Amino acid sequence: MDRTIPVYILSGFLGSGKTTLLYRLLEYWKNEDMRPAVVMNELGEVNFDGIMVDKSVPMAELLGGCICCSASADLSMELNTLVKKESPDVIVIEATGAANPLDIIDNVTETSLYSNVELKGLITVVDAAHLLQLYREQKGASYRLMQEQIRSASVLILNKTDRVSPEEAEEVNGVLRKWNAFAEIIPAVRCEVDPERLINRTDNSAFVEISESAPETDASASTTMEGLTEALETDVIDINRAAHDHVMAYTHFFKNPINSVEFEAFIKELPADVYRAKGVLTFNDTSGRFLFQYAYRESDFLKINPQGEVTDVAVFIGEHFSSGDLRKKLLKLEGRGFTLPGSVKRSL
Numbered sequence: 001m002d003r004t005i006p007v008y009i010l011s012g013f014l015g016s017g018k019t020t021l022l023y024r025l026l027e028y029w030k031n032e033d034m035r036p037a038v039v040m041n042e043l044g045e046v047n048f049d050g051i052m053v054d055k056s057v058p059m060a061e062l063l064g065g066c067i068c069c070s071a072s073a074d075l076s077m078e079l080n081t082l083v084k085k086e087s088p089d090v091i092v093i094e095a096t097g098a099a100n101p102l103d104i105i106d107n108v109t110e111t112s113l114y115s116n117v118e119l120k121g122l123i124t125v126v127d128a129a130h131l132l133q134l135y136r137e138q139k140g141a142s143y144r145l146m147q148e149q150i151r152s153a154s155v156l157i158l159n160k161t162d163r164v165s166p167e168e169a170e171e172v173n174g175v176l177r178k179w180n181a182f183a184e185i186i187p188a189v190r191c192e193v194d195p196e197r198l199i200n201r202t203d204n205s206a207f208v209e210i211s212e213s214a215p216e217t218d219a220s221a222s223t224t225m226e227g228l229t230e231a232l233e234t235d236v237i238d239i240n241r242a243a244h245d246h247v248m249a250y251t252h253f254f255k256n257p258i259n260s261v262e263f264e265a266f267i268k269e270l271p272a273d274v275y276r277a278k279g280v281l282t283f284n285d286t287s288g289r290f291l292f293q294y295a296y297r298e299s300d301f302l303k304i305n306p307q308g309e310v311t312d313v314a315v316f317i318g319e320h321f322s323s324g325d326l327r328k329k330l331l332k333l334e335g336r337g338f339t340l341p342g343s344v345k346r347s348l
């Protein structure tokens with residue numbers, strides 16, 4: 001008889017730590033002699049997160065769009081193909097940071113009607129410092145999207161607690177509890193959590209309960225059950241409409257290596273509207289190639305040795321920034337004029 005393959009969705013806003021968690025889960029399943037498969041979804045044209053995944057792990061890539069909307073039909077198809085071709089023991093879907101998880105839940109549960117998959121859990125990773133900042137401002141499409149990702153979770157990882165004080169961590173913990181009364185909240189740095197605890201805590205009854213009830217939205221929300229339900233529904237509609245309207249990505253393909261010091265200076269001067277960037281780079285003043293990561297003013301360079309042909313490329317994600325300005329600056333770093341093509345601009 002065909003067995004049912006458990007599916008886990010990793011959700012969380014851009015740069016919160018989903019890929020960091022994915023690597024930990026893959027390592028755990030490998031040590032358990034299990035065969036995981038991954039569905040990777042990226043807003044940009046390139047799957048940077050997949051570069052570091054062991055080649056033995058079957059991976060489906062959905063690039064240049066979001067599985068909660070434009071690529072939603074593709075998600076069902078990819079899940080089906082993975083099940084039929086690879087017969088994995090478990091499947092993890094890493095959503096883009098701009099994805100509305102409710103749409104992905106719908107998609108996976110629909111797929112389970114005709115394929116041997118079963119949604120087991122939705123793990124939302126939260127950047128403690130970023131949520132705190134948005135919570136204090138109490139506005140914006142990113143804030144509402146983050147709320148939705150938190151409300152739909154069966155387990156919440158309160159990540160990046162190294163970037164907040166213990167008092168602030170306590171405050172964010174309270175916000176999570178207010179928005180999601182059911183999910184276990186696990187504080188972490190670099191998603192260092194016991195995977196067993198994480199997986200055992202996730203089961204789909206948790207988010208069925210959540211989506212049918214109405215947790216308190218914020219301090220100003222109505223306290224009647226009716227008012228709360230209404231507030232929740234209004235938010236969902238807003239998010240569906242706005243989730244991708246406000247997020248844009250610019251992908252830049254490099255033709256020449258660049259100077260590392262100049263690149264770091266460029267990164268320091270990135271407009272605040274660019275909140276996430278990642279790329280594979282070759283520098284002309286240092287040997288080797290690097291996986292570059294940038295999230296909310298923190299950057300990271302990891303020396304890598306990519307298998308196969310991987311071009312130098314970087315994606316910049318944010319809201320309302322000028323991709324033309326970024327392109328000009330990057331071309332200058334490369335020692336190229338301003339007229340050559342070689343970049344892709346995408347509005348999501």
Ligand SMILES: Nc1nc2c(ncn2[C@@H]2O[C@H](COP(=O)(O)OP(=O)(O)OP(=O)(O)O)[C@@H](O)[C@H]2O)c(=O)[nH]1
Pocket residue numbers: 012013014015016017018019020021049096097159160161162163188189190191276293294295298299300
């Ligand atoms: N300071 C700090 N940095 C972290 C922590 N966890 C992850 N990071 C860093 O944050 C950056 C983003 O982490 P990822 O795991 O790629 O985040 P993501 O959610 O997959 O990002 P997207 O796929 O772009 O949405 C990387 O540079 C990580 O090394 C943490 O707990 N503390």
